[in-house]
Amino acid sequence: MAHPQPRANIARIPAYVPGKPPVVRPGVTAYKLSSNENPYPPLPGVVEAATAAVATMNRYPDMGSVALYAALSERLGVPVDDIATATGSVGLIYQVVTGFCEPGDEVVYAWRSFEAYPIAVTAAAATSVQVPLLADGRHDLDAMLAAITDRTRVVLVCTPNNPTGPAVTQTELDAFLARVPEHVVVVVDEAYLEFVRMADAVDGVATYRAHPNVVLFRTFSKAYGLAGFRVGYAVSQAPIAAALRAVSLPFGVSAVAQAAAIASLAAEAELLERVDALALERTRVRDALLAQGWDIPDAQGNFVWFPLGDRAGDLAAAADAVGVTVRPFAGDGVRVSIGEPEANDRLIEAAATLR
Structure with a gap:
């Protein structure tokens, strides 16, 4: 049968x-x-905001995350149209692959890196091109450039790299972006951005402003301690952000998550x-x-x-x-x-x- x-x-x-x-x-x-995970418990103001949102659990969340978009826009100094939210940065990974890859298209990323990358790529019927890290755990950006072909649609740069720890410098990233074909989406995955303490650190907002093919992934899970609520966001120029929003899960970011994220920005x-x-x-x-x-x-x-x-x-x-x-x-x-x-x-x- x-x-x-x-x-x-x-x-x-x-x-x-x-x-x-x-x-x-x-x-x-x-x-x-x-x-x-962040070992610190949530701040009282964040707990209060989340608790208040729980009282309206019989209502759907704001699918457009209007208040959260406005708070992020003000905090980052970027247009609302350049923002897309998702259920953590993992959700954003699925969205970018779904939005930009046909079956068989290639996604280039370092390995070992974030283990959700090959899962999302394979789920979309795209092809992973894994480029070995350097011996010190850093991205081999020259080798990643060499791995880009006519079938490449997305490149993922995890900085700081999870799980090895090193981050890409702005100088390295600028040199890399200057050689990536303009039609290839370059994700700068900054899930651990707030923990970076190094010279020549990447300025993600300045980078996306300078490159129409760059998209930043960020999350409230790590530094902000909202891992249990699953809320992340992307920043890119409007056409990429619109594509990410178009393939997002409707009502994916809960009302509680939105309220906690807004309160976290206020308590930054x-x-x-x-x-x-x-x-x-x-x-x-x-x-x-x-x-x-x-x-x-x-x-x-x-x-x-x-x-x-x-x-x-x-x-x-x-x-x-x-x-x-x-x-x-x-x-x-x-x-x-x-x-x-x-x-x-x-x-x-x-x-x-x-x-």
């Missing part, structure tokens, strides 16, 4: 592997450092103080690991990367033994989020046992 069959590409979609929750042990506080100064504290803690953790002899790449996100290859499971097990859950990538390494100081201390302790 014949049965309905999905498209052939569906069977090729790799599974997304979420960060494991911590293992609860009697008498031990367990910590989750596997999902790049206080939120960014927390980001500064996390960046300082990241430096402390990386310095301690370097002192142990680990080769930790430059860390510009809210995490550090251990390039352990086949030994990734060893560190994951050592961390688990002290009540800390990390994110191993089999055959590549281990990503560890920056969390509470106690959790970070335990990570440092576990890493020392493997030196």
Whole structure:
């Protein structure tokens, strides 16, 4: 008997592997450092705004996210027509591939990078072109340029790169964009933008203004601590933004998410103080690991990367033994989020046992 069959590409979609929750042990506080979450609780004003929105859950959210668009427009100094929202930056990845790729078209990105990239590309029946990272975990932009063909429609630049940590400089990005064909959409995925502390950091807004084919992806999940609400946004010149909005999921960004995001923008100064504290803690953790002899790449996100290859499971097990859950990538390494100081201390302790 014949049965309905999905498209052939569906069977090729790799599974997304979420960060494991911590293992609860009697008498031990367990910590989750596997999902790049902000360890700070929401600010009171944000909680109040979200709670007020819950009271109208019988109504659909504003599909046009009008108030959120206005708040983002004012904050960034960009036209409302240049903004598109989605359910986190993951939603934006699906939208850009759906909006610009026919089946068989190519999407170029570094690897290893954000694991949602190959999932979204394969789901759209497009073709992933994965370009190996440099030995220090950085994008090999020259090799990515060489990988662009007549079939390339989208290039994804994850900066800072998840999971390895290094960020692209403005000088590097400018040189790259000068050589990318103008019809190719270049995504500058800035999910960890607020954590960057380096010279010649990318100015995303100035870059999109200068390049009609550039689109910025940003999220409220990381620095703003709204991972559970799923709200991200893109900034691009109007034609790209319109395409992203056209293929977006209707009513995708909930009323609660919109309210929390607007309140977070209003409380940005206080939120960014927390980001500064996390960046300082990241430096402390990386310095301690370097002192142990680990080769930790430059860390510009809210995490550090251990390039352990086949030994990734060893560190994951050592961390688990002290009540800390990390994110191993089999055959590549281990990503560890920056969390509470106690959790970070335990990570440092576990890493020392493997030196």
